[in-house]
Amino acid sequence: MKIIKRDGSEATYDESKIYNAIKKANESVSETSQISDEKIAEISQNITKIAKKRKRALNVEEIQDLVEDSLMEINAFNLSRAYITYRYTRALARKKNTTDDQILGLIEQKNEEVKQENSNKNPTVSSVQRDYMAGEVSKDLTRRIFLPQDIVKAHDEGIIHFHDMDYYAQHMHNCDLINLEDMLQNGTVISGTMIEKPHRFVTACNIATQIIAQVASSQYGGQSISLTHLAPFVDDSRKKIKAETLDEFKQAGIEVSEEKIDAIVEKKLRKEVASGVQTIQYQVVTLMTTNGQAPFITVFMYLGEARNEQEKKDLAMIIEEVLNQRYQGVKNESGVWVTPAFPKLIYVLEEQNIHEDSPYYYLTQLAAKCSAKRLVPDYISEKKMLEYKIDKNGEGHCYTCMGCRSFLTPYVDENGKPKYYGRFNQGVVTINLPDVALSSEKDEKKFWKIFDERLELCYKALMYRHNRLKGTISDVAPILWQYGALARLKKGEKIDKLLYGGYSTISLGYAGLYECTKYMTGYSHTDEHGKEFALRVMQHMNDKCKEWKAKENIDFSLYGTPLESTTYKFAKALQRRFGIIPGINDKNYITNSYHVHVTEKIDAFTKLKFESEFQRLSPGGAISYVEVPDMKNNLDAVMSLLKFIYDNIMYAELNTKSDYCQVCGYDGEIQIVEEDGKLIWECPNCHNHDQTKMNVTRRTCGYIGTQYWNQGRTQEIRDRVLHL
Numbered sequence: 001m002k003i004i005k006r007d008g009s010e011a012t013y014d015e016s017k018i019y020n021a022i023k024k025a026n027e028s029v030s031e032t033s034q035i036s037d038e039k040i041a042e043i044s045q046n047i048t049k050i051a052k053k054r055k056r057a058l059n060v061e062e063i064q065d066l067v068e069d070s071l072m073e074i075n076a077f078n079l080s081r082a083y084i085t086y087r088y089t090r091a092l093a094r095k096k097n098t099t100d101d102q103i104l105g106l107i108e109q110k111n112e113e114v115k116q117e118n119s120n121k122n123p124t125v126s127s128v129q130r131d132y133m134a135g136e137v138s139k140d141l142t143r144r145i146f147l148p149q150d151i152v153k154a155h156d157e158g159i160i161h162f163h164d165m166d167y168y169a170q171h172m173h174n175c176d177l178i179n180l181e182d183m184l185q186n187g188t189v190i191s192g193t194m195i196e197k198p199h200r201f202v203t204a205c206n207i208a209t210q211i212i213a214q215v216a217s218s219q220y221g222g223q224s225i226s227l228t229h230l231a232p233f234v235d236d237s238r239k240k241i242k243a244e245t246l247d248e249f250k251q252a253g254i255e256v257s258e259e260k261i262d263a264i265v266e267k268k269l270r271k272e273v274a275s276g277v278q279t280i281q282y283q284v285v286t287l288m289t290t291n292g293q294a295p296f297i298t299v300f301m302y303l304g305e306a307r308n309e310q311e312k313k314d315l316a317m318i319i320e321e322v323l324n325q326r327y328q329g330v331k332n333e334s335g336v337w338v339t340p341a342f343p344k345l346i347y348v349l350e351e352q353n354i355h356e357d358s359p360y361y362y363l364t365q366l367a368a369k370c371s372a373k374r375l376v377p378d379y380i381s382e383k384k385m386l387e388y389k390i391d392k393n394g395e396g397h398c399y400t401c402m403g404c405r406s407f408l409t410p411y412v413d414e415n416g417k418p419k420y421y422g423r424f425n426q427g428v429v430t431i432n433l434p435d436v437a438l439s440s441e442k443d444e445k446k447f448w449k450i451f452d453e454r455l456e457l458c459y460k461a462l463m464y465r466h467n468r469l470k471g472t473i474s475d476v477a478p479i480l481w482q483y484g485a486l487a488r489l490k491k492g493e494k495i496d497k498l499l500y501g502g503y504s505t506i507s508l509g510y511a512g513l514y515e516c517t518k519y520m521t522g523y524s525h526t527d528e529h530g531k532e533f534a535l536r537v538m539q540h541m542n543d544k545c546k547e548w549k550a551k552e553n554i555d556f557s558l559y560g561t562p563l564e565s566t567t568y569k570f571a572k573a574l575q576r577r578f579g580i581i582p583g584i585n586d587k588n589y590i591t592n593s594y595h596v597h598v599t600e601k602i603d604a605f606t607k608l609k610f611e612s613e614f615q616r617l618s619p620g621g622a623i624s625y626v627e628v629p630d631m632k633n634n635l636d637a638v639m640s641l642l643k644f645i646y647d648n649i650m651y652a653e654l655n656t657k658s659d660y661c662q663v664c665g666y667d668g669e670i671q672i673v674e675e676d677g678k679l680i681w682e683c684p685n686c687h688n689h690d691q692t693k694m695n696v697t698r699r700t701c702g703y704i705g706t707q708y709w710n711q712g713r714t715q716e717i718r719d720r721v722l723h724l
Contacts, residue, residue: 001052001677004059013051013677019044022067025083033078043070054575056588056711057678062576135166142168146468151461158573159435159454161566162461163428163509167220171472174507175221175402176486179422180229183211183484190214190479200240204233205276209283215485216287216295218477221425222403222703224298224346227318228305229421234273234314241268270317277321284343285330294342296703300400302348303360304382319347319363323377327370332660332695339658339697341704345370345377346400349646368638371654372631375697375704378623378653381646388616388650391418404562404702405651406621409555411502422486423504426554427465429458430509430561432570433516433537434590438578442520448540455508455544459556462506466554470496502555507620508545509561511570512590513537514597519584526596526610538594538617545620557620560593562701567592568712587719588712592701593622598716604628604723605644612649623702625653626723637724653699655720660695663688670696672718679714 001013022040047066051058064087071080142165143152155162164174187196190210198204208225215223242265249256256264284297301319306312326345329337347367353360367377386396391410399420401407406425413419431454440447474481474489481489487498498504513534514525523530538558545556563570567589574585591597594614596607604626611624631638631654638654645652659670664686673682675689681696682689697706698717709717 002057003051003063004057010057013048015044015048018047018063018067022071022079022083025086026079028082028086029078033076035074035076035079039074043067043074046070052677053580055677056572056715059572062572065576132166138167138169139165147461147464151457151464154454154457154461157577158432158570160432160458160461161430161509161511161561161569163430164220168465168468171469171476172219173221173469173504174219174425174427175406176215176219176223176424176480177400177402177408177421178211178215178223178225178485180208180211180225181421182488184208184229184233186484188479188483188485190483198233199236200272201230201233201237202272202276202279204230205279206283209280209287211479211485212284212295212297213287214479216297218480219424222296222298222344222401222406224300224400224402226300226302226305226400226421227322228300228302228311228315230276231306231311231315231318234269234317235310237272238265238269241265241272270321273317273321274325277318277325280343281322281325281340282330285340296344296403297342298344298346298400298403300346300348301377302350302380302382302398302400303352303363304348304350304398316360316363320366323347323363323366323370326374326376327366329374332662334662336660336662336665336695338660338695339374339704339706341697341706344404344703346380347377348380348382348398349642350382350398354643354646364642365635365639368635368642369632372635372638372656373658375654375656375658375699378651379642379645380651381649383646384612384648384650388619393418401621401623401651405623406505406507406559407557407619409502409505409557409619422484424486424498426469426499426504426506427462428507428509428559428561429461429465430511430563430566431455431458431541432512432573432590433510434512434519434570434574434585435577437516437519438574438581438584440520444520447520451537451540455541458508459544459548462508462548462556463552466499466506466552469499470494472496500553505555505557505620507557507559508541509559510541510593511561511563511566513594513614514591515584519581524597524600525594526600526602534594535613535617538614542617542619558618559620560615560618560622562623562703563590563592564701564705564713565710567701567716568710571712587715589716593618595624598627598720601721602723604641607723608644608649608652615650623651623653624649625655625699627655627720628724629656629722631656631724641724653702655699658697661686661688662693662695663690670694672714679711679718681708 002010003013005011019040022043026034026040047070050066068080068084071083146168151162154160184204184207185197187194189195195207198207208230245261245264284295287294303312303315306315330340332338352358353364355361371377382398385398389397389410391397391412393412397410397418402425408420408423411419436451436454437447439450472495474493474495475491480486481495482491489495516537517525517530517534521530521533525531525534541558545558548556570590571585571588578585580586594611596602596611607626608624615622615624641654657669660667661670661683664683666683666685671682671684672679680689681691681694683694688694691708697704700709700713
């Protein structure tokens with residue numbers, strides 16, 4: 001059994017340390033207040049039993065809480081007071097150097113929590129360590145200076161989560177929908193260098209990857225681009241290739257028919273498209289941003305964005321190449337084809353590709369084949385999105401999210417035209433719904449009162465996020481604010497006008513709707529008895545966002561938080577505050593947003609249909625998934641799912657497995673096993689446990705992770721049941 005020390009490192013659990021700590025405190029009180037050595041041993045043994053039942057590594061603070069509780073239970077008040085005093089004195093001494101300890105812990109690779117905080121960051125790499133070091137300093141400044149103590153306290157206790165505190169000290173925001181069209185058509189500036197409009201597709205792809213890297217280094221969340229913005233350059237290349245080909249034949253004195261010329265041109269054009277797509281895939285995978293990771297980029301594939309039939313055909317050619325290259329994968333250090341985490345792909349299901357007689361049905365078949373092997377693309381239903389995303393003119397719109405699930409709200413500019421590209425999200429604060437429920441002790445009147453208090457705290461925290469961005473000048477990130485990614489502001493101009501009126505959004509996140517509903521009603525929200533309550537909770541949060549929006553002229557929006565490391569943090573906080581309550585907080589994770597609990601047996605079609613109602617109530621972002629077995633030999637079933645998604649839910653994905661053991665060459669599912677109280681990854685063929693010698697790819701919470709996860713998320717992955 002392991003424990004987590006204060007510097008984040010793991011150590012073997014040692015019961016004697018508990019015994020010795022109590023004994024020292026025992027010796028410091030009067031004889032009449034002392035307890036026997038036998039009683040100390042009994043308490044120590046009991047704490048060990050409790051720790052083992054938790055089935056996870058407890059941290060030192062949790063162990064000390066158990067000691068205090070045990071002493072109070074036997075009415076050893078003086079001894080308990082002595083122990084608390086000693087603990088407080090030690091805490092004061094440590095408080096002077098907390099940040100140093102955290103930084104040293106991560107540099108020396110001891111800090112397990114930081115090492116597993118982000119499933120797409122390798123903590124052994126210097127650039128990642130540098131980013132984490134800066135993050136620790138930012139968190140320290142944020143705690144002591146930038147945020148009021150009630151918000152910090154609520155964050156530390158897991159009542160709310162103030163996201164991305166490690167970037168808050170800087171004037172940075174969350175995620176973007178890049179206006180790639182503006183930057184490519186009208187030119188941009190990268191690192192002080194003018195980049196003019198490209199004249200070939202391959203050049204446009206190269207510029208796009210440079211833009212992606214620059215944007216990723218100027219914010220901390222996801223970003224998205226549309227392939228539609230690259231499509232016009234295919235025809236530019238076609239014309240250039242044709243002119244070059246004609247010139248070659250002319251120089252050689254050879255006469256060739258127009259039909260033959262066109263065939264040669266199209267062959268050369270496809271090679272250039274393949275080269276351009278490869279540039280995007282390989283540069284995104286191999287680029288390392290200042291955040292210490294590959295850019296968190298989503299690539300959007302939507303035929304409906306094309307402005308004419310020729311552009312649509314060219315866009316289809318790009319989409320086909322993107323899917324083919326992703327299906328192939330990328331080679332790992334051993335030369336084996338594996339599944340990369342990025343770029344994330346989103347494919348829009350629409351009338352022109354969803355039916356057998358649709359002209360682009362072949363693309364959907366290719367997408368299904370790719371999903372079955374490489375987990376992407378994910379799918380947006382144009383049909384459902386046009387129903388959900390209605391602007392003030394009464395028109396529906398289909399567009400991509402900013403990263404894994406953060407969606408902009410519909411927006412119409414001053415000219416009455418819809419606008420999505422060039423907009424962004426200011427940041428996120430998430431409420432822990434199970435904590436609201438458990439704090440109410442099943443008293444529904446008390447629940448709504450506490451709920452409103454916690455929501456007001458979230459509102460206050462979100463306004464701190466907003467005000468931290470307010471007053472920011474465009475010079476802090478020229479690629480974003482001056483050169484087209486988000487705006488074309490002047491040097492020295494403040495970004496304030498982009499923070500109001502719906503141009504950008506700010507997100508109220510939520511987590512654990514299932515556990516909240518189960519505790520309050522005794523039923524899962526998939527049961528009619530629980531569903532009504534769960535929908536009321538969702539509507540209440542939407543109503544609050546609407547209220548805040550009217551008050552501040554800021555687009556507050558409800559967001560289905562993609563918990564990663566926070567799922568573990570919230571679970572531990574619930575266990576500390578309320579003890580273990582079977583079926584509610586007895587796991588090392590809580591459920592993402594409105595999702596059906598990962599252990600609940602439900603078929604894929606029922607799950608997607610059920611979650612669609614909740615997805616609609618998460619306008620700021622949400623995604624649903626179904627867990628499926630190996631579907632590479634059952635593509636008809638995949639196509640059935642895609643058709644169901646098109647008719648029933650706005651945004652969904654298929655979760656399968658894509659693993660490889662570098663020791664023995666096994667390419668099936670790498671298993672999760674328990675060893676000495678800790679969950680570890682194991683090759684079922686050769687029993688390799690070395691994570692550096694295996695490639696494991698799992699959908700973490702809307703995006704793919706490849707660098708492993710903390711114990712809470714690992715348990716959640718292990719507990720997932722198949723839906724098909």
